[in-house]
Amino acid sequence: MLPQNQYRSIVTPVFPDFIEQRLQKCDEEIFRPRKNRKPLVLGNCLPNSSSIMLQSNDYLNISNHPDIRNAQLDVLSRMSREPVMSAVFLHENSDKSLFENRMAGFAGFESAILCQSGWAANVGLMQAIADSTVPVYIDFFTHMSLWEGIKGSGATPYAFRHNDPGHLERLILEHGQGIVLVDSLYSTMGDISPLREIVGIANRHACVMVVDESHSLGTYGTNGSGLVNECGLTGQVHFITASLAKAFAGRAGIILCPAKFSKYYPYMAFPAIFSSTLLPHEIAGLNATLDVIRAGDNRRKELHEKSRHFREGLSALGYNIVSQSQIVSIEGGLESDTELLRDALEERNVFGSVFLAPATPKTRSLMRFSLNSDLRMEELDYVLNVCEEIRDEIGMWNWKSTRRKRNDQ
Helix, strand or coil, X not given: CCCHHHHCCCCCCCCCHHHHHHHHHHHHHHHXXXXXXXXXXXXXXXXXXXXXXXXXXXXXXXXXCHHHHHHHHHHHHHCCCCCCCEHHHCCCCCHHHHHHHHHHHHHCXXXXXXXXXXXXXXXXXHHHHCCCXXXXXXXXXXXXXXXXXXXXXXXXXXXXXXXXXXXXXXXXXXXXXXXXXXXXXXXCXXXXXXXXXXXXXXXXXXXXXXXXXXXXXXXXXXXXXXXXXXXXXXXXXXXXXXXCCCCXXXXXXXXXXXXXXXXXXXXXXXXXXXXXXXXXXXXXXXXXXHHHHXXXXXXXXXXXXXXXXXXXXXXXXXXXXXXXXXXXXXXXXXXHHHHHHHHHHHHCCEECEEECCCCCCCCCEEEEEECCCCCCHHHHHHHHHHHHHCHHHHCHHHCHHHHHHHHHC
């Protein structure tokens, strides 16, 4: 029997010119410049079972952990009906609130708010704490979700130079008390924020301190409780946000916060009010994930040792590496150079993730390698050998990033 839609003709409405023009612009800027007529993030090769995949944010390699999978299956097998509704209708002692209590205790906060994603957490938080009267000080490379949250709140952003506490303080002295936003570990280049200095400045000027720990929660700190914890700053930071789609390998976000704030947040933030809550089997998976994360010291040790080996290897080959973490990026700069780099790697069965505008400045596109604890040293050494082999082919010696490294030495 044919699918139902094959019994009738499909009529497609005509777009007005203003939509056609936007689509045309996208085609001209993103599709046409590439040799394969695809966006730069999509190469010519497809990975296979023998490919070395350095794209996933599953840093501790737990996405297929049996305890997590079985926890979800157990709830699914027992549920007769799952509540598909906004979390504002949930009472205390729901599965959601019990998990929030566990997450708060894990990170050393009074309370936690489970969100649909890290994006929803950041946008919702900014809607709840900022408005047009509040200056917001944001590191230039902080995640786009926080920039969008500022826009949605109507607040005025003041960007300070990346990882530059002195510039932050000068802006605060000029514009007054407000909100300071940083990532603890930056997802493009893999470098780490000078948290002690920045938090000290925020506290000295009575600013609200928000740290996005998406890429460090689970991989740093006591039992994986993050870089704020590792730096001893838990009691000095008002809010931590995080995506739970990285080391936690789920589909959710979290806000760690004072109890007073969590009481009101669900009735102030649009992502909380107008989106459905996570389902019980998803929360069961996150509960099991928290157990795996807490017991994951060996995985974290493996991750840090392998990341250090890889960073040092790339740097020794002449690549300008600023990473301090499991995220290791090679800056090709011009999109045409990054295209050459992507193709050279994929032809040798190595797959990373291309980052370009709007994730990076227009002339600083890059190839990002996301490492995980399960990678073998032989695999990393193979990638290093590939990166050595292709240096002349991709013109690495002439990149601006390479020249910057020479000038810094």
